[in-house]
Amino acid sequence: MDINSIRLVIDVVRQASFAGAARQRDVDPSSVSRMIAAVEEQLGFRIFQRTTRSMSLTEAGERYVRRAELALQELDAAAEEATALGTVPRGRLRVTASVAFGNRCLVPLLPKFRTEFPELQLELILTDSNLDLVSEGIDLAIRLGPGVSGDLVGAKLFDTRYRVCASPAYLDGVSRPKRPADLSALSCLLFTFPGFRSRWLFRNRRGDVSEVAVHGDLLLSNALALRDCARAGLGPALLPDWLIDEDLTGRKLVDLFPDWQVTATTFDTAAYVLYPNRAFLPVKVRRTIDFLRRHLVKQTTRARR
The missing domain is CATH 3.40.190.10 (Periplasmic binding protein-like II)
Incomplete structure (x- = not known):
């Protein structure tokens, strides 16, 4: 079984539907259904219990997905460590922030970002909704508030007033x-x-x-x-x-x-860069966090003088 098929199973679980996984991958839902059926045939058991109105994991599916996610994390970590030395960040990076913060603080940094990371494809999602990073496949979020909450981890960029x-x-x-x-x-x-x-x-x-x-x-x-x-x-x-x-x-x-x-809420507020709590942090994410720390802190410090 190829790794892409396993990743597809994980995508379906995170999106809670074949249609959601299809939208994320920009493919036809029928192709997702066929691929999942092929995976189940290879495994010899059903991963998903499907009805006309709902879909859920079977008991065997729950156990399979739990172990498969861990295995994929280890494979990704191994590939990351093997290729990190002497390479530049590449691939797609999805970042989300509020509309105002994105336009005011991030968009002006894009020329420097493109120069520093020419092989990264950046997707900047500006919305005032707090998107779910895991289900939306987002690598980084910048959020404003009193602190980090939930299952996300991250670091403070700068204090806000x-x-x-x-x-x-x-x-x-x-x-x-x-x-x-x-x-x-x-x-x-x-x-x-x-x-x-x-x-x-x-x-x-x-x-x-x-x-x-x-x-x-x-x-x-x-x-x-x-x-x-x-x-x-x-x-x-x-x-x-x-x-x-x-x-x-x-x-x-x-x-x-x-x-x-x-x-209006608390006097101790800040801008934070957040990411899902993963077993490892990809080079592209780590380098982007370093970039944001350098330039956003410099930007705000200069403005407050």
Whole structure:
């Protein structure tokens, strides 16, 4: 039995359907069905229990898949170790990040990435949904938040901070808020994520935390759109520093409370690069993580000076 057939079985399990595995491989579902049937005939037992409405692993199938996954990991590790020395990363690399972070922080790095890794085929998936890395066949994810959770592993790229910002034009037309509590009298621009649209938290230099209720008539689900609306003078917005550093330097936006730390969730947030918890880390993934650490940390450090 060839390795590709075993990988197909694993793909069907992860996608929970023949059709899902077919979409992932860009082949006809009928060909996947025929290949699985051929594998089962070779093995002499059914891997999948199929009905018109559902599909599940048989008991024998569960045991086979569990051992097969381990065997494939060992084979991949052996091939990786044997070819790593003296070679450059090659093949396809799938990376996902939010739309705003991808456009602001990753897309500008693509020329350097292409120069450093000319034999890598990069698929950059920008979405504000947290995709399942295993079922979607994704190698790396960059996510923003308080820490790593679930079955993923990874490393911190850089700490993030939030600012309450507004445009100079907006501030010319209102009484500029002097204290965080003054925001309650203004119509703010709100992010639709839970926790971001009803109250913001402020911490002063003594460490005292205060909660400020916020409201507004304009709610947006994308950080880029939120920033653009703030720049257009539509109101104050809570925005991450990696998105607005150039706007603050260029005076397109003004930090309303530079002496306060601000957040909607927790004050300790960061950008993390995450990957599935595998027995080994492919060279292409390891080298990409090193690349992101070098350039993103340098990028954010320069912007904060």
